Amino acid sequence: MLIRRAPDLRFSDITPRSLYLRRREFLQTAAGAALGAAAAVMAPPFTARVAAQKEGTGHGAKLANVVKSPLSTTGEKVTSWEDITSYNNFYEYGPYKEDPKENAWRLKPRPWTVTIEGYAEKKGVFGFDEFIKPYTLEERVYRMRCVEAWSMVIPWVGIPLKDIIATYKPTSQAKYVEFITALNPAQMPGQTTRMLPWPYVEGLRMDEAMNPLAILAVGLYGETLPNQDGAPIRLVTPWKYGFKGIKSIVKIRFVDYQPKNTWQVMTPNEYGFFANVNPNVDHPRWSQATERRIGTFFRVKTLPFNGYADQVASLYSGMDLKRNF
């Protein structure tokens, strides 16, 4: 039987010579088109990312009606906005100092809620704007001493913590205030690792929380807080090491137990509950006698309670500060 089969290549399949001679041009065009298509697909996320980065970690919106507080620290050179916003310990965004500036654009600080729980007459979930509305914003310039022996001088904008506490009327059973950071690994990529137990927890004894120096900060340099500095709301206790200043707070609890703050849980022999700045009690691995002020070269002596002893030392009278570090 004769099987008729068409030839593999028909005459019509042969590429015309003129086209064949332009094959390189074709490849170039195709490659160019592919690159162009790739760029078109990649560009919007990229530009969106740059915009989000600028919005979340750049300068915030100007805050209105901020009054200067007499409790501000004077006679100190204020650290630059660039340094305050590019050199952060905020493990939710990674373990290195430059990570928060790089990664914190992912955080969406609005809408945001703060939950009040525990031994208080008024409790509930409050939208951020509603939460801060009753108070006058104050500018407070404070020294900030990190447990790693560096320091800054930071012009915070915030609300006295005692005024916020008064709003919620804690009962006599409330001995401590516990603060909890947002838990949102999608927006805080550091939380996908097990570097620290999440969410971050901090706490203050009630009398510490009621001290006029303690504030919840919502701004920096007269503008809303950049994400990497703890937007939208964070604790500032200038007489304590920086790690007490819990960031991006979502929950405040009035409790009858001493909260287990994250770094104490991590390494109890190195970080305590009180964490008062104390040049005479060294960290087990390094000295706390001196510090380097960011933006200057030479180390300076660290002061007891970070120089705020007049306002806070009485809180700890009779306490062994070597044991209660």
Place this chain on the structure above:
Amino acid sequence: MKPVVLLKRIIFAAALIPAAALALDAFRGDLTANPIEYITHTTGDWAIRFLVITLAVTPIRRLSGWNPVIQLRRMLGLFSFFYATLHFLTWFVLDWFFDFRQMAEDIVMRPFITLGMATYVMLIALAVTSTQKSIRRLGRKWALLHRLIYVAAVTALLHFWLARKTVVPQFQVVLVAAILLLGFRVWWTTRSRTQPRPAAPLKAVKM
């Protein structure tokens, strides 16, 4: 040009890039808000990386059978010493600015400084005896002395671990690499004791 000589020149140039990048950052004022900490961490990171890379030379030689690779070992070790020296000087000059009392206190009181200092002293001993002359003069004692690199690797890792508040990814990388490379030696030694010599015996290579 022999391949290993070419490779040596390329690695030499590449090994200077971190120092050049740091100098460029310094020149542009781009050393973060805490330049001294940044320089300390960068030079320390590279010192320990080159230490680990140095430890990789012998396993590469054994596994590949390409003996000339050994000619890279001294240079890589000296680069570890070079970055360790920058790291030490940063601490000595920039961090404490010749405050001998504080530095002495740190060396005695702070285990991570003690370990860092001990590592550096070992690296000095290895660097000054790295010359051809020393190899000849010390003879068999030289090989024994240069096993100090294993001790230095362990103390360097402990120093790194204790210097940070948490286990950072950088540390995990060098730790895993060091465990693999030191583990290789244990495996190789026990293997060559229980098995006949490998097919291609190692030749003495002129350094």
